Amino acid sequence: MSECGASGPSSIECRQIADLLGDYLEGALPRETRELIEWHIEGCAPCVAFVNTYRGTIDAAKKLREVEIPHELKKRLLTVLRTQRVPKP
Numbered sequence: 001m002s003e004c005g006a007s008g009p010s011s012i013e014c015r016q017i018a019d020l021l022g023d024y025l026e027g028a029l030p031r032e033t034r035e036l037i038e039w040h041i042e043g044c045a046p047c048v049a050f051v052n053t054y055r056g057t058i059d060a061a062k063k064l065r066e067v068e069i070p071h072e073l074k075k076r077l078l079t080v081l082r083t084q085r086v087p088k089p
């Protein structure tokens with residue numbers, strides 16, 4: 001509970017939602033942030049569509065993982081994914 005009005009749910013906008021969505025779906029965000037995102041998405045149709053698309057992509061990736069992938073290729077994919085993860089300032 002905070003009465004500080006400097007930052008509220010409205011401070012999170014669609015762009016930020018899109019930015020945080022990966023972490024959100026991975027469950028990597030603190031509860032407070034997750035709640036802000038959910039709060040925003042509930043009242044924002046474009047973001048709902050975006051989340052669904054994003055989820056679909058993740059599901060597709062999971063299905064791909066279930067398919068047999070040669071170890072060498074898997075390793076390479078993981079390396080690529082790791083190098084693409086750029087830490088935010």
Ligand SMILES: [Zn+2]
Pocket residue numbers: 013014017040041044046047
């Ligand atoms: Zn939105």
